[in-house]
Amino acid sequence: MYIASHDYSHAADRRSGQAAPRQVGGFKPLYERLLRETPGDAARGAAAELVRRELSLAQAEPCDLPQAPEGLFAWMQAHTQSVHASYGTYLAQRAAGAPRHYFSNRAHALYFLRTVAPTKLVDGAWLYGLVEHAHNPRFSDLVRTYVEELGEGDPDGNHVLLYRSLLAAHGLEQIDDLADEMYRQGALQLALGWNAQDFLPEIIGFNLGYEQLPLHLLITAYELNELGIDPYYFTVHATVDNADTGHARRACQAVLDTLPRMDDGGAFWARVRAGSKLADAGVGTGEAIAGFDMEREVLAVFARKAAAGSGAHSDYCRVAGRSINEWLSTPQDLPAFLQALQDNGWIRRGEPAPNSRFWGLLQGLQKRGQVLRRGEPLVD
Template identity: 30%
Template sequence: MQLHKELYYKLQHLEAHHSVLPQARDVLISLFSETLEQACKAPNTGILSIEQYSRDALLEFQQREDNKVMDLWEQYLARRRAKGPREMFSTREEAKWWLLQSSPVKYVDGAWLGHINKITTPFGLRRVVKNAWQVLSEELGDGDLEKNHVYLYRQLMETVEPGFPAGDDIDFIDPRHGLNEYGVWKAAIAQLLISLFPHQFLPEIIGFNMHYEAMALETLKVSKELKELGYDPYYFVLHISIDNADSGHTAIALETAMEYLELIQKRDGDAAAKHTWKRIQVGYILSKGLPTAPVCPKFRTLNTVLPTEREIFPRNSLEAEVIRIFKAKALVSQKIHCNSKIKFGGRTITEWLIPNGLESQQHQIQFLDALSNAEPWIFKGDSDKSRLMKELSWQGRMFGSFTQSEVLAVKRWIDSLGGTGFVSDPAYYWSFINESEISSNKAFKSLDIRVHHPVFSQLPANNILAQLLPSTTHLPRASRIETTVPANWERFFPLWFTHPCLLEHFICIPAQTTTPMACSIIRVLRAQSGFGPEDSMVAGMDEVRRKESIGLVELGLEMVKFSGSMEPTCLKDVLETWKSDFGLLMLHLCQRPIENTGLLLGLAMAFVDLHDAVALSPILLSNDSRRLLHDIAKRERDNLDLCLQELESTPPRFLDFCRGYHLGRAEIDRCFL
């Protein structure tokens, strides 16, 4: 399990650990395969029941899913009114345990969308991706710290366990905290992984979002039971209200998926739409197949079987093989263990191995669950440490009772419970979507920073910039840009279309958005993407329906049309038509927001000057577009000024801001010489 924790940490610190990217992609595809293999055992249920996509079929499916949750909630309330016990945790101490164990997944709330809406997104997909990104924006409070979901959970943790570390802190993964719920770590890693390669796996991201934003029964139960035990339930209450299926995240996620599929069908045809639907199903199944809620030990009784376990078991071929092995051994060894006093899961070995006992699916589930939690016999993810493996090996009391292949299967099963943990055959995913496998080695050989994400340059930013940065130590604002002079389009367009990248990477990791500066950056990005001004209320579907949703890219396309040039379809088109070393430099710099914080913010401020100038020019944009750009620039400047105030207390970063601003202005001014 510690390897899971290390991956969790590295994925939140890619600047220092970008060598993990090939492994990350392998793990993601393995998780796709694992959850698909499980779901495909019941191909006529769940999202797989919609073999042929249609808007009506998907809407009806989602309504049925919502109704199921509401029916279960109604039944739960009836049990509680009849004096039934709490079902998530019995005591305040159990609630504390549950909240702490849930923290790995709560601290990455929104991460499944963290890397989307990049400037490298094809322009034709911007509306779809923008709608999905709105969910992320609202998860991050639309730039209001008090509404940021991760911040709210951290506030709750301060009441539960004062001094508990933040999710991106190296201390968070220290074993002393006892965060050992493997399923929670696995779900958290999946959320960090799914959006990491947004241009490779956009359909899967959209599908994941569609399931994850639907109402969950556990959220309803937890909000009620926490209040009963004296904990603030607001984090969970917020998710009940903001995820509603009428105007909230459920509705946005569903509309995003439907718009995307209809765009693909119109642009690429029915076969492409069918293929895209299969991939959306993959993402949906990944979310559904990795439950995020831990189960308190008290509720892990031998008769407790999760609904998903009842429906589909064994969950993968490895689990099936382990069951086969133990069934075979039980037939010949049951009475051999009569003298053994060893117990796990409340039963002796003899009781577990009763004749024909393992023929029952429920008994199989209970047996594997109990055995997997039976330390020191099984240490999840660590077969070398597990006593069972020692007993099966030379000089162990069970040596020779299992064949070599059987011992290897048990070893792989133990390791799959934690640690390396991701053992599913990636071929299952590729077969399901009917594509030839693309290995990670191949995928990472030919990355183009104009197209792909993420791409880390080999040279540190300081080396790249050594000959470019001005040696200024102060920030006198440069004179107003004179746009009355016709723009040099060859310089102007690559700068215009590339510079929205500058702040994109600051908010990819939810745990790193819980500062005033990060909130200001969120508000800048919202303005640049064409979102409406922030309000005390949540926009929800109002934003999706808003007609005047125009951002910097759309304004750039209007200016391209004005210039008489051919309209680009993506950033690569722009940078192939109008070469720009400075545009490429910005793309490399933005990949490292921690290292280049001041520099990137200074560059962004320089481009606000450009936005102001273009908004004032009567020759580049229509009057309506000039007004929109003026409003965007004002929102940008107001929030970047807040960032600057914070940087002024950190001299090295303030210096970088000054240098970035002057560097940007010098390049911009060359467009109007």
């Protein structure tokens, strides 16, 4: 069996003559529709529209792939060497006393893990539509990559479950309040997975771009480990995305295996190149990290807790003349409440956490809870 030009050109024909779709939001609703159930025709149509829109938006972006597919392995090796060299520079800088490049503190790292969760929780989804070609040797590298993303049947190796466990270990499972844009890349990956028939070259290109070893993966793993956060999810990817026998190399081989055996004037390769640029759609790692604002995140936590805790406090403790219930019952006053806590010494910004009375209160409550769970007495 071979892939002739007419086998993959019909989707492009439907796109010809169409105006570029208007950029709109609504990534999260589509993400959830594609993730939680088998989509019907309407949902698949919306997913295909998302892919077409992203392809249109990416047209003006540069493509660093070689001009011809025959140069893919040399391109991959050059990319890998560049990443390794940059990581070596990073390690040398850290050894010389430079601060972390990504995460200012542990809260910053946890913010990042939660922010990128919608993408991590659909890891490998773009290849789902190729499973039906599992017996075609020309798709073997792609199908194998997909199966490995799922842990080859072992839950301990399933990348999505690994990330779920990482979130759960730090109480980060709740992501419903993330900005819609954070669901964009994940929605795109799901959209590709449900529309493989129409976007085969683009999926192969996306896989090619997404499976190359990125520098941010290595730095993220290093800094998470420094902050006492298990980096295993990220180190696993650094291992499987290697350029020797891993996903990076297989992604290159998959392009060569699926190239049309009849001359198509370079149309297939052009669409592979276009698809590779989709790997950069949405909020990237650097942008997600740069989006951290400590005060905004603290206020967001206060707002979530206020909804559940307003009215549940005694009136013994008053801050700036108001009870805790009074503060929490008016969401617009939460910034003033946070400032009042600082003014009254409950929170000491810029100092070690134990210096803050609020931290001591939280730690005391946590200790009492642990004692009660163990069935031990609270006093001797």
